[in-house]
Amino acid sequence: MFRPKIAPRGWNSWDCYGAAVTEKEVRQNAEFMAKHLKKYGWEYVVVDIQWYEPGATSHEYRPFADLCMDEYGRLLPAPNRFPSAAGGKGFAPLAEYVHSLGLKFGIHIMRGIPRQAVHKNLPVYGTDITARDAARFNSICMWNPDMYGITPDENGRAYYDSIFRLYAEWGVDFIKCDDICRELPHEEKEMIILSEALNSCGREMVLSLSPGPALLEKAELYKQLANMWRITDDFWDDWKLLYAMFERAEKWSIHAGAGHFPDADMLPVGPIRQDYDKNNKTAFTEEEQITMMTLWCIMRSPLMIGGEMTGFDDFTRKLLTNEAVLKMHASSRNARQIFRRKTEEKEYILWTADDCDGGKYIAVFNAGEEDGAFDVATEELEGIPAGSKATELWSGESLVLGDSNRVEIPAHGAKVFFVG
Numbered sequence: 001m002f003r004p005k006i007a008p009r010g011w012n013s014w015d016c017y018g019a020a021v022t023e024k025e026v027r028q029n030a031e032f033m034a035k036h037l038k039k040y041g042w043e044y045v046v047v048d049i050q051w052y053e054p055g056a057t058s059h060e061y062r063p064f065a066d067l068c069m070d071e072y073g074r075l076l077p078a079p080n081r082f083p084s085a086a087g088g089k090g091f092a093p094l095a096e097y098v099h100s101l102g103l104k105f106g107i108h109i110m111r112g113i114p115r116q117a118v119h120k121n122l123p124v125y126g127t128d129i130t131a132r133d134a135a136r137f138n139s140i141c142m143w144n145p146d147m148y149g150i151t152p153d154e155n156g157r158a159y160y161d162s163i164f165r166l167y168a169e170w171g172v173d174f175i176k177c178d179d180i181c182r183e184l185p186h187e188e189k190e191m192i193i194l195s196e197a198l199n200s201c202g203r204e205m206v207l208s209l210s211p212g213p214a215l216l217e218k219a220e221l222y223k224q225l226a227n228m229w230r231i232t233d234d235f236w237d238d239w240k241l242l243y244a245m246f247e248r249a250e251k252w253s254i255h256a257g258a259g260h261f262p263d264a265d266m267l268p269v270g271p272i273r274q275d276y277d278k279n280n281k282t283a284f285t286e287e288e289q290i291t292m293m294t295l296w297c298i299m300r301s302p303l304m305i306g307g308e309m310t311g312f313d314d315f316t317r318k319l320l321t322n323e324a325v326l327k328m329h330a331s332s333r334n335a336r337q338i339f340r341r342k343t344e345e346k347e348y349i350l351w352t353a354d355d356c357d358g359g360k361y362i363a364v365f366n367a368g369e370e371d372g373a374f375d376v377a378t379e380e381l382e383g384i385p386a387g388s389k390a391t392e393l394w395s396g397e398s399l400v401l402g403d404s405n406r407v408e409i410p411a412h413g414a415k416v417f418f419v420g
Contacts, residue, residue, distance in 0.1 A: 001227075001259075002204040003227070006041065006329070008043075008228065010304055011304065011306075013048045015236075015307060016272050016275070019050035023077075029045065030045045030098050034102060037321065038101075038102060041330070044104050044105075044206070045105055046174055048176070051081070054078040056078075067114055069117060071123070073118075075114060077094075091105070105172060106174025110178050111141075111147065112135075112190075113135050113147060113148055113150055115140075116146075117131040124158050126162060129155050135149075141178075160193055165201055167201065172203070174208065177207065181214050184215055192225060207225070208229070209222065212265070219252075223255065227259055227261065229263055231252045231263060232245065232248055234265065235264065235265035235266060242292055246349055246365070262301060264296055267292065269284070270312045271307050272307050274308050288412045293322075294325070294414040299351075305320065322393065331357055332354070332356075333353060333356050338380060346366075350364050364407050365414045366413050371408075371409070373408040377405075378402070388400070388419050389419070392415050394415065394416065
């Protein structure tokens, strides 16, 4: 199984275009990434849900819409949205273009087999079975009606083998599989078959499982089968969701490592929900975005940008290209929450992590509703002595730690220090 050393960094089309993204929009974001972000380790360009639906126009789904597929029931990009896919070429031309920029290409899939293929009883590529033989009719996604689940046997495996063979031919590097991560134990066998088929297709691909919340008791299974798995349902630009992530991060951070990463979901930064209004931008304040980026990086969550990158302002660019913070994302180990202190309207949270190259990270968060300051004793920092030199990674400020250290942080904000 492909095991990336660093949690994947990239862009996904969902936050800004929902089910309606077009080839033009994918290409312009790939070009932006190659020019401005690639040198900072950002590399995946991922087309999210329903790229096979010609009439998709927003984040909503059209029930039982006609889908584009080949004669073997394998979904194909809608040519009206992805012109280079015409003539049965699929995503191969777009993947080739993304690769030409030095980047990697990914797609979203729903688990299972298209209901449209089953109703037509199309043959399964390379076999003597049909779509009906591979379909499990009582397994249907609650929020998207496009698919049936597959049978947990050689017939279901044959269909998955057929689609991953096609994705390998297209040059796909990243698969985000939906309607599966939290669907355990009743869809556990399908998850195993999916992973086995991907790993047998002859091409290295990252496997991302959605949506969450993932089941903590299944952590070891997720690690065996996938590279990343969602620990939350869809994450949006709402402080309540960001606040709730601290509890999830505390529980899941111990499971990051060796090519498998708990996924706190996408970064809703910059222009988002562009399918509704081109003027829509993230509702997160700058301080909240710093908190989000700090938490995601110290726990080593995958980093998937959700906004339309060509509309980024200077703040957003700097947020995503801070080399010291991204070094923490790549090199932090043993991330853990040290304390969470709440009194009246004030709440402060402290995390630490080791740097695999030596040194320590200290992240401090103000989860309260007012600007504030609190004291951190060096004895609480687990082996960091007074007199140690520290650098705050967002501001670049240097300081020497005393026996007690006062940290001032704006409401919903964060600071993160490297000591070493």
